Amino acid sequence: MTGQISTAGLQKIQRLRKVALLVGILAVLALAAVSRSFGGEGLFSELLEMGGLALIAVCIIGRAWCSLYIGGRKTAEIVDRGPYSISRNPLYVFSFMGAFGMGALTGSLTIALLFLLIAALVFRATVKREEAWLSEAFGAAYAAYMARTPRFWPDPSKWRDSETLEIRPVFFLRTLRDGAVMAFAYPLFESLEYFQDIGWLRVVLSLP
Numbered sequence: 554m555t556g557q558i559s560t561a562g563l564q565k566i567q568r569l570r571k572v573a574l575l576v577g578i579l580a581v582l583a584l585a586a587v588s589r590s591f592g593g594e595g596l597f598s599e600l601l602e603m604g605g606l607a608l609i610a611v612c613i614i615g616r617a618w619c620s621l622y623i624g625g626r627k628t629a630e631i632v633d634r635g636p637y638s639i640s641r642n643p644l645y646v647f648s649f650m651g652a653f654g655m656g657a658l659t660g661s662l663t664i665a666l667l668f669l670l671i672a673a674l675v676f677r678a679t680v681k682r683e684e685a686w687l688s689e690a691f692g693a694a695y696a697a698y699m700a701r702t703p704r705f706w707p708d709p710s711k712w713r714d715s716e717t718l719e720i721r722p723v724f725f726l727r728t729l730r731d732g733a734v735m736a737f738a739y740p741l742f743e744s745l746e747y748f749q750d751i752g753w754l755r756v757v758l759s760l761p
Contacts, residue, residue: 605657612651624724
């Protein structure tokens with residue numbers, strides 16, 4: 554019964570994470586709707602947008618890669634192979650890239666950094682709660698994993714992998730689907746810019 558309660562608690566943490574992210578993203582979207590980069594369509598803004606698209610692509614692929622290792626196993630075992638051998642939260646690391654990339658599609662560095670800040674705050678709070686759950690569930694084994702593996706920033710020197718990997722397609726496809734949602738940021742921000750151009754949205758701020 555204790556394990557069932559703990560697992561339910563972990564699921565609640567994940568739901569709260571999604572709600573917090575959604576609220577934060579909607580707030581920044583509201584800001585994006587009434588602001589534009591004061592650089593206009595200059596070279597910096599164009600390069601920032603291109604970089605944003607590239608980061609979103611890396612995020613989608615990276616998250617899907619991580620799901621091959623962690624999908625369906627998070628509450629059953631300590632996953633410490635592949636990307637999880639160099640970072641305890643590689644899926645979130647790729648999410649940081651995607652968050653910055655989404656904001657970068659506006660052509661504004663300020664919006665990009667706000668997206669990244671929201672992701673960092675939400676994921677940091679989430680990770681702390683997940684670590685508490687995992688420490689209780691796995692005890693000394695998880696403490697040893699924490700001691701040798703960075704929380705976020707990857708350490709490639711610690712790479713370890715297995716010769717074979719049991720893949721659970723449903724988790725891979727779900728993660729791929731969730732990551733692909735980020736790609737919709739491009740048409741969304743393009744639409745906001747169009748509505749600003751035709752006067753449906755009023756620009757009240759110019760941001761770097």
